[in-house]
Every structure is written in C-alpha cells, then in structure tokens.
Amino acid sequence: MTEHEHIRLPEGSIEKTTTTLNLGPTHPATHGVMQNILELDGERVVSTEQTIGYIHRAFEKLAERRPLAQITTLTDRLNYCSSPINNMGWHLTCEKLLGVKTPKRVDYLRVIIMELARISDHLICNSIVGVDAGAYTGFLYVMQYRELIYEIYEEVCGARLTTNIGRIGGFERNFNDIAFQKLEKFLKEYPRVLKEFENLFQRNRIFMERTMGTGAISAERALNYGFTGPNLRAAGVDYDVRVHTPYSSYEDFQFNIPVGTTGDNYDRWLVREKEMWESLSILEQAYQKVQEFKGTEADVYHADVPEYYLPEKADVYTKMEALIYHFKIIMGETEIPAGEVYNSVEGGNGELGFYLVSDGGRTPYRLHFRRPCFVYYQAFEELIKGSMLSDAIMTMSSLNLIAGELDA
Amino acid sequence: MALTNETIKARLTEKFGDQLTAFDEPYGMLTFEAPKELNLKVLNFLYDDEELRFRFLTDLTGVHYPDKKGHELAVVYHLHNMTDNVRLRFKVYTDINKPDIYTATGLFSAANWMERETYDFLGVNFVGHPNLKRILNVEEMDYFPLRKEFPLEDQTRIDKDDEMFGRG
Numbered sequence: 001m002t003e004h005e006h007i008r009l010p011e012g013s014i015e016k017t018t019t020t021l022n023l024g025p026t027h028p029a030t031h032g033v034m035q036n037i038l039e040l041d042g043e044r045v046v047s048t049e050q051t052i053g054y055i056h057r058a059f060e061k062l063a064e065r066r067p068l069a070q071i072t073t074l075t076d077r078l079n080y081c082s083s084p085i086n087n088m089g090w091h092l093t094c095e096k097l098l099g100v101k102t103p104k105r106v107d108y109l110r111v112i113i114m115e116l117a118r119i120s121d122h123l124i125c126n127s128i129v130g131v132d133a134g135a136y137t138g139f140l141y142v143m144q145y146r147e148l149i150y151e152i153y154e155e156v157c158g159a160r161l162t163t164n165i166g167r168i169g170g171f172e173r174n175f176n177d178i179a180f181q182k183l184e185k186f187l188k189e190y191p192r193v194l195k196e197f198e199n200l201f202q203r204n205r206i207f208m209e210r211t212m213g214t215g216a217i218s219a220e221r222a223l224n225y226g227f228t229g230p231n232l233r234a235a236g237v238d239y240d241v242r243v244h245t246p247y248s249s250y251e252d253f254q255f256n257i258p259v260g261t262t263g264d265n266y267d268r269w270l271v272r273e274k275e276m277w278e279s280l281s282i283l284e285q286a287y288q289k290v291q292e293f294k295g296t297e298a299d300v301y302h303a304d305v306p307e308y309y310l311p312e313k314a315d316v317y318t319k320m321e322a323l324i325y326h327f328k329i330i331m332g333e334t335e336i337p338a339g340e341v342y343n344s345v346e347g348g349n350g351e352l353g354f355y356l357v358s359d360g361g362r363t364p365y366r367l368h369f370r371r372p373c374f375v376y377y378q379a380f381e382e383l384i385k386g387s388m389l390s391d392a393i394m395t396m397s398s399l400n401l402i403a404g405e406l407d408a
Numbered sequence: 409m410a411l412t413n414e415t416i417k418a419r420l421t422e423k424f425g426d427q428l429t430a431f432d433e434p435y436g437m438l439t440f441e442a443p444k445e446l447n448l449k450v451l452n453f454l455y456d457d458e459e460l461r462f463r464f465l466t467d468l469t470g471v472h473y474p475d476k477k478g479h480e481l482a483v484v485y486h487l488h489n490m491t492d493n494v495r496l497r498f499k500v501y502t503d504i505n506k507p508d509i510y511t512a513t514g515l516f517s518a519a520n521w522m523e524r525e526t527y528d529f530l531g532v533n534f535v536g537h538p539n540l541k542r543i544l545n546v547e548e549m550d551y552f553p554l555r556k557e558f559p560l561e562d563q564t565r566i567d568k569d570d571e572m573f574g575r576g
Contacts, residue, residue, distance in 0.1 A: 053544035060529070061553055065560050096435060223490075226465055226518030237490075244493050341435050342467070342486055342497065353467055355486070366554075368469040370486075378521045407544055 018046055021389075025054050029393045031128060032403030036380075036392075043389050048381045052374075056407040063367040067332030068094050068168060068308065071367070076162035078371060079405040082121035082348040083163045084113045084153065089345035092247055093354040094168045094308070097341045102303045105293050106170040107249035109301065111286045112183065113156065113165060114248070114345075115279040119190075120149045121348030122230070122272040122279075125400040129269055130201055132397045133210045138200045145193055148186050155179035169309040170302025180287075187284060194276060202273070208266060215383045215395030216264035225382075226375040229350025231399060234271045235263030241346040252289070253282050265391075265398040272400075307334050332362055349373050349400050373405035411459070411492040413438040419460060423453055428498075437495055444500040447483070448510045454487060454496075455515060462487040462496065468512065468522035470530040472504075472555045480504035481532055485512075502532065511537040529554035 024035035033054040039046040059074045066074075075086040088110050095102065102110075123146055127139035150160040155178050157165040166172070201207045217227070222235040232239055240257045242250045258274035260267030293300070302309055306325050315322035328334050338360035344353035353370030376399065383399075384392040416438055420428055428450070430441040442450050454462035467486040474480055479501035488495050502509055511534040512519040523534045524543040531552035534540055542549065551558065 053542075053546075056544040058553065061558075061560060221517075223464055224517045226516070226522075239490055244490075339434055340439070340497075342437060342495070344466075351466065353486070355467060355469060355484070357471060366471045368467070370467040374521060374525075375518055379517070 017041065025051075029132065029396070030401075031397060032401060032406075034401065034403055034406065036396075038389070038392070040389060045384050045387055045389060045392055048384065048392070050377060050380055052377070052403075052406050054407065055403050059369065059408045060367055063364055066363055067329075067334065068336060068364070069329060070332065071364070072166075073162070073164050075369075076164055077404050078369060078408060079121070079348055079352070079373070079402045080161060081124050081400075081402060082117035083161065084117040084165045085121075085345060085347050086352060087163060087165050088114055088248065089343070089347065089352050089354060091166050091168050092345060093341060093343040093356055095303075096343045097339055097356060097358065098168070098305070098308065098337065100169055100303050100305050100308075102170060102248075103300045104249060105290065105297065105300045106302060108252075108286045108289045109171060109175060110166065110248045111250065111253070112283060112290070113153070115283045115286070116149045116152060116183075116186075118279050118346075118348055119276050119283075120146045121400075122276050125348075125397070126201075126269055126272050127197070129211070129265070129394065129398045130207070132394050133207050135200065135204075135207065138197050142193065142197055145186070145190055148182060148190075152179055152182045152186070155182065167302065167309055169305040172310075174299060174301040183283075183287060187280070187287065191280060194273075194280075198273060201269070210391075210394060211265035211269060211398070213262070214265050214387055214391040215268075215398060216262050217379065217383055218263065221379070221382070222263060225379040227350065227379070228372050228375070229346065229348070230271045230275060231263075231268055231376055232350065233257065234260035234267040236261050241344055241351050245344070247343075247345060253285050255282050265394050268398045335360060335362055336364070344370065347372060349402070349405065350376070369408050371405045371408055373400075373402055374408070377401055377406060411489065411494050413494075413496075416460060416494070416496065419457065420450075420453075424450070437497055439497045439499070441499050441501065444483075444502050444509055447485075447500045448512065448515070450498065451485070451487075451512055451515055460489065461491055462489045462494075464488040464490050465512070465516040465518045465522075466495065468519055468526065470526040470532050470554075471499075472530055474556045476501070478503050481507050481530055483509055483526065483532055504531075507532045508535050509533070510535050511540075513537055528552070531555065 019040045021038045021040055023038055024030045025033045035051040037049045063071050072087050072090055075090045076083040078086050123142050127142050130138045153163050154160055156175055157163050217235055219235040219237050222232050236259050238257045238259050255278045258271050260271050310329055311322035311325055316326045336358045338358050340357050342355045344351045350372030355368040356364050357366040359365040384395050413433055417431055428440050428442050432439050454460050466488045469484050471482045481502050481504050482499045484499050486497050509532055511523055523537055526532050527540055528542045528545050
C-alpha cells in the first residue's frame, strides 16, 4: 500500500487555480445562519453559491392550522430586528380581509410603533456595517437607544424582541404614561446621538473607501431582481410602500423619501441614515397628533370588532356576549370570510407582503409571506462578482440580511 | 391618465380574446386566470406593452387545490406597475400529475428563487429554470410539504416517544 492511497482528493482539485471558501453557516461575519460557498482567485470573488434554509420553520404550513390571531407570533420571527412592523403588517392584512376600519388614534399609535421599529432596524444594520469595517464604537454607542426603543415596546406589550404587539383592530391596551415619557426622552436625546453616530462614519475616510463603489447595482437590475426598500432606493428608485399605497394613515404625514444614485454600500448606508431622520420627523408628527386627542377620544385604542378583538376580562366574567366571544377567539372558532387578499407594508428591508387565501374556514387556506430579504439576496452573486472578499462581507451586512426573514 | 383596471382588462382581452377568464376585482386588485401555456405570453405582454408596463414581479407563489381535478396546482403571479402604481394578480392552473409551467426567469431575475421556493414546497416543475432545486428544505426530502395531503402532526397523538422533548 502506497502512502498516498488514503488521500482522496476531489476530481480536478490539483489543477484547479481557484480556492473554495466556505463562509458560514456559522461564521461571525455572516451575522446569521447562512452559507456562502465562494470561489476565490487570490482574494477576488469569482463566483458564489448561497445556501439558505438553515432556520426554516415552515411558517406557511403552520399558519394553515392557526386562527388569525395566533399567526401574529409567527410574523414576529420573520425580520426580528423590526418585529412590530411585521405584526402591524399582519393585522392590516387581516383587517383588509375582514373590512375593519380602525380609528385615527390607533393608526397614529401604530405609526409610532412602526417608525420606532424602523429606526431600530436601520440602526442595527448601519452600525453592523461599521463593525464589519472595523469600527465597533458606533455599534456599542447606539445600542442604548435601541434599548430605549425596546423599553417602549415593553411598556406597550410586555415583550422586547418578539413583540406580538397589537391585535386585529388595534392594541391590546392603551399606551401608558411611562411609554409616552420614554418616547419623549427618545425624541429629545436621540437626534444628538444619531448626529454623533453620523459624524463617526459619514465623512470618515476609511469608511468611505471601504464602502464606496462596492456592491453596487443599477436601478434597472435592482428592479429586475425585485429589490424594495432602502436597497432599491439606494439605486435611485423612489419606491416606498408608505407613499405609494398608504396604510395606517401614512398619508397624513409629511416626509421625504431619500434616494441614492449608485446603489453601492455607501449609498445604502446613507439612505438608511437619512431614513432614520425622516422616521424621527414622522414620530414627532405622530406624537403631536396623538396628543391632540382629548377626553374620551384619548381612550380609544382599538376598533369595535367583537368577533376578533378580545373583550375586557371583567366583561368576560359578567356579560354573556363577551364570554362567548372570548371563548370563540381563544379556541379559534371564528369563521374567516372567504377571499383572497394581498397587502404589503414597508418593512425595515422593503416591501413585506402577505398573500392570504381564505376559503371561509377558521384558518387561512394558504398564506404566503413576500419576504424582501429572500427576494433580494439572490442578487448577491451579481453584486460581489469580481470584488474582494472583504467587500463581499461588507455587501452582505449592508444588504441587511436577516436569517429569519430569508427562511420563513 | 391613470391606468385603470378596465383599461388593463380591455387591453388584455383585445390581445388574448376569451382565453383569459375569471376577471375579478377583489379588494380593488384586478385578478384573472390564464391557461398555463400562455403564462409567458401574458407576462411578456404585460411587461412590453407601452401602456401597461407591469415590470416588477412582486411575488410568485403557488396554491394547492386538491378538489379541482386536473387543475390542482395554481401558480400565482403578483405584478406591479410602478409608474402608475397599479397591481394585478393572475393565476395559472396545472395538473398535479404533470406540473410543468414555463419559467419566468428569462423576464425577471427575481423569479429565480421564488420559483425554486414554489418547486420546493408544491412541486411545480418550472420548465427552463436554470437551477431548479430545493431551496429551504433539505435536498433529500422526497415530498412537497405544502401540498394539502401532508397534514401537520396531530397534537393529540400518543404513539410517539416524546421523552427527549420534555413532553413525555
């Protein structure tokens, strides 16, 4: 037996001039469970194959066995950096199917929660881009303000990450004073912090050199790839679901849609940064509008949909009707009207769509999530072809890939 | 002039005659059904037509209707005309025993993974797809889990040893 007989190399591996590199599924630079099989020529990327599905949880199948209210918890786990937007998107889809009209105050409260979620989402993405470029300070610094946002969620719904916030028709309870105080604190302190964060990166020579011109995509290709959200806007297309198909009374607010030109990592970063400023402005407007409700109007936090909105516990013990609705909702025994509906909201990463098919049963017949991450991650190979390995990592984080949203 | 559902419907009927059926407008979105051989022709027409300009593929997915014999699988396209901000949805049906449908990857790069997902979960065979393999499920899987004949596990079953999962 010769010495080499035990070493069995794959066919053609001796003559090969490129290197295969396995990036992921558990690699600190991927920020999530996803695998990239990169073919490298020196440090240049020749080709890549993405493998996803490591945290696939069969949400679409699970949803076929659950009544509407129980599906909210599934949507939490899509883009877990901005769960409230997913929750609200789901409630809005149900409300569209059921024909529920929500009061203005509920709409504005929802806008507050959604814009807070958008800020926390963009904050994570932008600071992580910084971390991948070697700047940890920004990331650690802004974490305290994400914490503050999470505390506001906590006051409203009791949870922080997987929020399950809101119900069909509104909120489970009214916002308390502490929630508003924390919101005021956030509005007062955050602009200064964001400015400081911006100063750290925006005109930082190292950061600019690392991000400009890498991972670029043209507007035409981005549209063809189904890009939405900040990644599409960075390429110069001013498409925003909040403006094109306003939901939750977004038409009452004044805000700009920041757009980029080149669609590279730097532009994506800038668009997210500017969007945080716009979100802040929306938050201020929304808070002002909420304060204008006085007296009994200020106690409105849900629409009148007894068949889907849980009654007060005190009523359940004393009133027959409330008891019946309570039982039917908890046991999931309410028949949903038959129909097909597609509804979308502007999530942290783009158009988050829900395609709900109901055949008149108690659970959806079919539910499909249009996850923006899943749609645009397929462009990754095109984005990084010919670039350096380190740029590929920056591109991955600036696309804001969230494994939960990729895999559903 | 804004593009209305009536205009789209008129343009489509003008081009395809009575081959497109079941026009409807649930919740304001124009929907219709097309024969499966025509899916690419319809997509191309909607894309190229100077008036219609449906050039953004929002979503592509499938639905399984076991009761519709001969038309068990539906592939659902959601298209968006971003210039006029109009959306539409159309479906093509196929026999589950011969689930061949032309791929839309030539027209939309976005269709690549969406079709892989639809194949993965419902077993629709997209003819001409460059890389039609499973995407979210394991490659060894030999069934299509979103078909209706695969129920979720019965929560009340007693024949299973749950000790390792803390439920025993």
